[in-house]
Structures are given as C-alpha cells and as structure tokens.
Amino acid sequence: MYVSYEKSWPKVDLHVHTSASDGNYDPDKIVRLAWEKGIRYLAITDHDTVGGIKTALAEGKKYPLEVIPGIEISTLAEESEVHILGYYIDYENPELKEFCARIKNARETRAQRIVDKLNHLGYQVSMDQVYEKAGPEVIGRPHIALALMDNGVVKSITDGFDKLLGYGKPGYVPRFKILPVTAVDIILKAGGIPVLAHPGLGFPKDMLPHLLQSGLKGIEVFHPDNSQEEKSYYLKKAKEFELIVTGGSDFHGHDKSDWKYFGHVRLEPKNLERLREESGKILCD
Ligand code: AMP
Ligand code: ZN
Ligand code: FE
Ligand code: FE
16 A cells, blocks of 8 residues: 555644754744745654744744644664654643753763764864754754764765764764653653654564553654555554554755655644644644
8 A cells, every 4th residue: 555645634744853953943944944835733843852842832923834842752672763752742841851951961971972982983073063063952963973074074964874973883872771661651741642753763563562552642654764664554553543643754954855855744634633632732723
C-alpha cells in the first residue's frame, strides 16, 4: 500500500526546530516562514527545550495559523535513539522545566567531552565557538559541526556527522541516558500528548506495546525518514491501536534539502481534532 496524503487535508508541520535548539531560524521567523508556505498548524518541537515556544505563540497570533506548543525529547532504548514528541504541552510546567534544565546541563557536559576528544585527535574547535553557534538554549552536535565548518575541518553538518560526530565515529560520545517511557511520562505530566517521532530512524518495533502501555498516544507516520513500508506498517499499527497519526518535516533550515518537505506535509483533520481533544483544548474553529 502506497501511503500518501490527500490534497484536501490541511497543510501542517508538526515537527520543526528553531534556534532554541539546533534549528537555523528564530521561532518568530519560523512562524512567518510557515505562514508563507500556507501551513495551517505548526508545532514547535525543539530538542529538549521549550525555550522557543513563547515567542512562536506570540508571533502566531498575527497570522491565520495555529502554533502548537511542543517538544522533542531525545531518549535511548538500549543502543537505539528514540525521540518522543509532545504536543500541547504546558511549557511552564515546573517538572518539565526542571527536566529540561537537567538535560541542558547534560548536553553541555557531552559537548565538552566531544570537543576534548576532537582536540585530542588534533581537530581544532573550542567550546566558546560551540556556545556561539548554540546560543543561550540547548547545545547539540549540529552546533559542533557548524563550528568545525567555520574552521574548515568539515564541509557541512552532514559531513561533520559522517566523518566525526555520528555514532561510532572518532568524535562520538554516547548520549546521556533517558528512557523513552520517562519522556512519555514527563510529557503526560505536563498535560501534553506523547507521540513517537520518526519510527523509521531505527525505532525497535517490538518496543511499541511497552510505550503504548506507558501512555503513548500517537505515531509520526509522515516523516521524510520513514520509508513507504514503514509508513504503511505504522499506519496499520495506528489503526489497530486507535492512535493519532501525525506528520512533519523535521525542518532545521540549515540545508537546502530541509525545504523539500517544509510546507508539503498534510494531515487528515480528524488527527488534529484528536490532538486538541485529548489535550483538553477547546475547538475554536
Ligand atoms: P544531538 O541532539 O546532539 O545528539 O544531535 C542530534 C541532531 O543532529 C539530530 O536531531 C539531527 O538534527 C542532527 N543530525 C543527526 N544526524 C545527522 C546527520 N547525519 N546529518 C546532519 N544532521 C544530523
Ligand atoms: Zn535536530
Ligand atoms: Fe528526532
Ligand atoms: Fe527533530
């Protein structure tokens, strides 16, 4: 079965990154770009931070589009990277804020260890440079790649991952350990809807029942890194377990390739309604 959207469904992007994490554009700029692309529902889903949400919500009021406060939490299941999206979160929830603050620290420690490792191997890069790329919110490996680019060590962010920063490469340092169920729990406690991000990026399929038991409510079926087979598989799972189907471009805005999907994702309206209903938000249009 070829999985695609229908032209009558609204344009959405329920997965974008801003400069609060490793995106290239500030939150207000992302909202304007989304509006220009005709996107009706835009979720701000920065890695492990809610730092971009306030600005995006304020900007969203100026345009006929709905900004959904969200997050994407990076977790580890054994060796597999599992990312959990949270929608309609209370971004002022104290427990969530405390959780984010702890991860921010862990990310800084990890970045320092990566920089030390790279320096030890003879590659020029400093934490000051990385902080400059990252700004005041969370640090990610893309910021290290950008600093390495400035120093002429790598050609692009992808090149940085391929040569030095990706799993098993010379500058790789394992991630801080947060379990997928912990992320689901934090999102639920912050009044949000937990959704499995891009299962095509190495999600261990046999883990789904466990996550569903913990309160996972949806699957990101429409994501550039899900193959047709995976889309089809997870769409079937969504039907079987009555889960919400979501979709997004995972826009970061660093590369030309990011623009390929931004403004080209559509979702069946019932999924957007369910997201709002389950979060207790009142339908206003
Ligand atoms: P981190 O959060 O520090 O572990 O960095 C992971 C982030 O880096 C992901 O969310 C992607 O945005 C980006 N990333 C991961 N792999 C690659 C790659 N091969 N090329 C470019 N960006 C990547
Ligand atoms: Zn990212
Ligand atoms: Fe992700
Ligand atoms: Fe993402």
